[in-house]
Amino acid sequence: MLFSLEPKSRREDLFNFNYELANLTNALRGSGRLIAVTGLRRTGKTSLMRVALNESGINYLYIDVRLSIYANYGDLVNLIAKSLNDFILKRTSMLGKVRDALKGLNGIEVSLNPPGIRVRFRGKGKLSISDLFVRLNEIGEPVIVAFDEAQELRRVNWLRFDRLFAYIYDNLPNVKLLVSGSQFGLMYDFLGLNNPRSPLFGRAYLEVRTRRLSPDEALDFLERGFSEVRVNCPRDLMRRAVDAFDGIIGWLTYFGYSYSVNNMRDFDEILRAASSLALEELRSLISALRSSRYIIILRTLAQGPAPWRVIRHRLEDHEGRSINPATVSQLLGTLIRLGVIEEKGGEYAISDPVYRLAAGQL
Ligand SMILES: Nc1ncnc2c1ncn2[C@@H]1O[C@H](COP(=O)(O)OP(=O)(O)O)[C@@H](O)[C@H]1O
Ligand SMILES: [Mg+2]
Numbered sequence: 001m002l003f004s005l006e007p008k009s010r011r012e013d014l015f016n017f018n019y020e021l022a023n024l025t026n027a028l029r030g031s032g033r034l035i036a037v038t039g040l041r042r043t044g045k046t047s048l049m050r051v052a053l054n055e056s057g058i059n060y061l062y063i064d065v066r067l068s069i070y071a072n073y074g075d076l077v078n079l080i081a082k083s084l085n086d087f088i089l090k091r092t093s094m095l096g097k098v099r100d101a102l103k104g105l106n107g108i109e110v111s112l113n114p115p116g117i118r119v120r121f122r123g124k125g126k127l128s129i130s131d132l133f134v135r136l137n138e139i140g141e142p143v144i145v146a147f148d149e150a151q152e153l154r155r156v157n158w159l160r161f162d163r164l165f166a167y168i169y170d171n172l173p174n175v176k177l178l179v180s181g182s183q184f185g186l187m188y189d190f191l192g193l194n195n196p197r198s199p200l201f202g203r204a205y206l207e208v209r210t211r212r213l214s215p216d217e218a219l220d221f222l223e224r225g226f227s228e229v230r231v232n233c234p235r236d237l238m239r240r241a242v243d244a245f246d247g248i249i250g251w252l253t254y255f256g257y258s259y260s261v262n263n264m265r266d267f268d269e270i271l272r273a274a275s276s277l278a279l280e281e282l283r284s285l286i287s288a289l290r291s292s293r294y295i296i297i298l299r300t301l302a303q304g305p306a307p308w309r310v311i312r313h314r315l316e317d318h319e320g321r322s323i324n325p326a327t328v329s330q331l332l333g334t335l336i337r338l339g340v341i342e343e344k345g346g347e348y349a350i351s352d353p354v355y356r357l358a359a360g361q362l
Helices: 018-029 047-056 073-090 092-102 129-137 150-155 161-171 184-191 215-228 234-247 251-259 267-287 293-302 308-320 325-337 353-358
Strands: 033-036 059-064 107-113 118-121 143-148 175-183 206-209 340-346 348-349
Touching: 018 033, 018 047, 033 047, 059 073, 073 118, 073 129, 073 161, 073 308, 092 107, 092 129, 107 184, 118 161, 129 143, 129 161, 129 175, 143 150, 150 175, 150 184, 161 175, 161 184, 175 184, 184 267, 184 325, 206 308, 206 340, 215 234, 215 251, 215 267, 215 340, 234 251, 234 267, 234 353, 267 293, 293 308, 293 325, 293 340, 293 348, 308 325, 325 340, 348 353
Parallel strands: 033 175, 033 206, 059 143, 143 175
Antiparallel strands: 107 118, 340 348
16 A cells, blocks of 8 residues: 555555666665665655565565664664564575574574574673674575664664674675665765775765655655545645655655545644654754754754855854854754755755754754
């Protein structure tokens, strides 16, 4: 169903994005070692990854890395164990091979009947994550390891993921890495592909970007979605949604779902609900940054795009003193790396129209 809220996994539920899907599926089947899927929140990264992984026919582990702030060893090992469990339950024919490859590895047990994986993450016999990857390579068939929202792995301060990824890249030819990130700047920093001091520096990678739908596509998406659930939505309301959500498929889905499944018929009410979701996300993003300056910037941009100099003035007015230009640029750079704002033609703007609404309430 097009209007279902969870990320799509089946080709028939995926609207358009044929080009992106073909690119990603080809990349997964090709010889590249590292693939990144980037794009704004709610533009369909997870959906695209899931469908492409299923279409590729290749073995894969899918790890959704929305870790708690205190990402301890157990959190991460549990996530990985869950992905292994999903894998062997989906591909029962691989069970024997996985068990053979993991045999004798500390801290992990594969049972055949019923099929399942058990891990240990305390004490001496705990599982070593890098050894696990070495063993995955020994299955003898390609395995894709997908980290969804990979920038969250930076919270894991007891394991150098950049080193582990570089090791996998260079030495484990059967293991291919797929990463995604809404906070793409952060993700690329974390991977260090462009940082000469990082282990992954200079490695080749493929990037697939998700995008906004065009207004025509967005209208088409809504029409198909409503006809699928056999609900009549007035055309002018659909047009309002197309205008309000700027081609972000996740918001269009949210609108379609609220209208047809939740019976919310008042557009403003739906928009308010969307914006309070966005406000929560925005608050948690900037609370981690620990500076009220971000709030001033976002409140400024809630009124519309603004050039650098206006943003600086607002900050200075607020603080009643002058602020170093480098500091202003640094603050803006951080918001760009988080995928919250973008710079276009000399002006800064909040990328997502619903975030823009929410920013007015900060
Ligand atoms: N191509 C698509 N067709 C239909 N619905 C989609 C599509 N892409 C995303 N969605 C919907 O949009 C929302 C956000 O998608 P998701 O894949 O979670 O995006 P992201 O991972 O970029 O945040 C979900 O409700 C999902 O079902
Ligand atoms: Mg996602």
